[in-house]
Amino acid sequence: MSAALQNLVNQPYKHGFVTNIESYVAPKGLNEETIRLISAKKDEPEWLLNFRLEAFQKWLTMTEPHWQNVKFPKIDYQAISYYAAPKPKNKLASMDEVDPELLRTFEKLGVPMHERAALAGVAVDVIFDSVSVATTYKEKLAEVGIIFCSISEAVHNHPELVRQYLGSVVPVGDNFFAALNSAVFTDGSFCYIPKGVKCPMDLSTYFRINTQDSGQFERTLIIAEEGASVSYLEGCTAPQFDTNQLHAAVVELVALDHADIKYSTVQNWYAGDENGIGGIYNFVTKRGLAKGVNSRISWTQVETGSAITWKYPSCILRGDNSIGEFYSVAVTNHHQQADTGTKMVHIGKNTRSTIISKGISAGKSNSSYRGLVRIAPTAENARNFSQCDSMLVGDQSGAHTFPYIQVRNNSAKVEHEASTSKIGEDQLFYLAQRGIDAEEAVSMIVNGFCKEVFQQLPMEFAVEATKLLSFKLENSVG
């Protein structure tokens, strides 16, 4: 490997800083008391406490999964603090009242919230550690009947909706990390698009992990009623710490008849340093239920951060003619490990799914695509197309593909394509011979490789993702 390629890999994490905001941090450890404490702190109704306790009981019977192609030391779940919240201050009526320290944090991130919201016409629901601090554009959305708020608020203001749908796509005992999340989730976003409403703007949440050693367990629930549509953006950055932080989120999407939910993620949590020290463990359960006829769930993700990514945004295609899509770019560098992919479960007739996965591995990192396409006996004329491409940068990284295909209806048509390529000296030399330096060359090659996925992202996100990828893989080439 050339010096140029090796240098491409050494990039310090840009967002490494800690914001000094007064936090209330729960004592470390997980037991029923912790859960009752969280529930009490959040002044929750009893049904939600019971939901949590049921999840906790299930979790106690489960074991941490290790079938995925990643290695990590045993996590001590009793050494984690499960609740951290900024100490309650007076209610915030406007952005002016937001802690200036918090605003500065966003400025350091390069995405000042108010500017971003105003300029891009995006309503931002900010999760700072575990409690929502500010929500904008709520009134504007309320005009068309859209509810966009923190899930804690939704629990108080729209309990019937939350109770009906929470855990309906990802049951409390779905998997080890989902059960953990269901027991201890502290906050997240809630979004409800009423019948026939097309959401007039992209909805966006900036997640951020701040308190050292506090695991973060977000819970997101998005419901699109009949004929409704919404595009939801999730962007993530986290400050730099030496100890690994656990992150186990659950995202549930429900699309009723003719509804359309597009969920886009750009994830750039701290990945650990170049020696593999520190970084976020990102164990996420994301699932969309295409419940109604002609409904559509579309996942787009650009995963560049975290020490470990374990994530399979999935679609349950229950409604006839429903559509599931998964577009993914996963970039790993240094010692990062990613095991990510999707599940497309075809139940309804004429259901269609598309999977486009692009994995880029640099440094000593490992990236795996793991995908399941299941065609149930009821799924007449189901169609799936999967394409999994891997690109290796340098000669010490690894790429793996684990496709699982289960077809139980012989009218189904399932296609799978896979390729592995390498950014070679030859490509770099070719571009150098046209005057283009290695940094720009790698950026161009990688962004070209990811084009099919980036095209799925909303404009401003696509720009951000392009920059992030270049940033992630380039540095001081000399």
Place this chain on the structure above:
Amino acid sequence: MNINQNPIILNVDNLHASIQDTEILKGINLTVRSGEIHAIMGLNGSGKSTFAKVLAGHPDYHVTQGSIQYEQQDLLELSAEERAQAGVFLAFQYPIEIPGVANSQFLRLAYNTVQAKRGKEELDPLEFDDFVREKMKLLEMKPDFLDRSVNEGFSGGEKKRNEILQMALLEPKLGILDETDSGLDIDALKIVAKGVNHLHNTDNAIILITHYQRLLDHIVPDFVHVMEAGRIIKTGGKELALELETHGYDWIHNDQKRTVGAST
């Protein structure tokens, strides 16, 4: 052979180069003046393509001895991209594919990068579009070339035309064409040759690397050099290529023996 007193663009002196400790070039001497076309011929493995790559600065090859002067600079001091910016252009024998990157995007980035380094004007996408379409006419290229991924799914002829298009855009001082004729049918060969002749002028120079005489029917060289085992073993005018075509490469050995015999 023309007698040319134009300025020297390239002066290669006793050039030795290796890849992974295997010496491929074993003492090349070559002087190229502006306005000249030099053809380098020779069998497979004689070191022709290696010579082209060493001139362009391929990182896999290490120069172990000798020097290369280019326009009063030490070419070996420059990185591959600096050489390109300074006007050394290599048309690749096997142009590289870059999936997902539109040809127009690649061409414009290359053009603007080189223009900026030369202190010349850069073009925005619209201006560039007009500019490149003019150049494409020269090579009889269809406009959809611009939207396709760089070299991906291109036929052999399309790839080679794309190389010459890049040469037209980057306006090199020294154009090195590495077996640009291979894989071309006669019509494509004529188009490419027409393009090269159009780009050639008294201020620049061209080195053609080829196996065959047929390219030289269309791009007429001032000098023909024959390479063997990493050296230029014979230099002549354009008629040397014809003799090689007629008699084969072995003829040179016999011819040399005769020459050697005569001189002793």
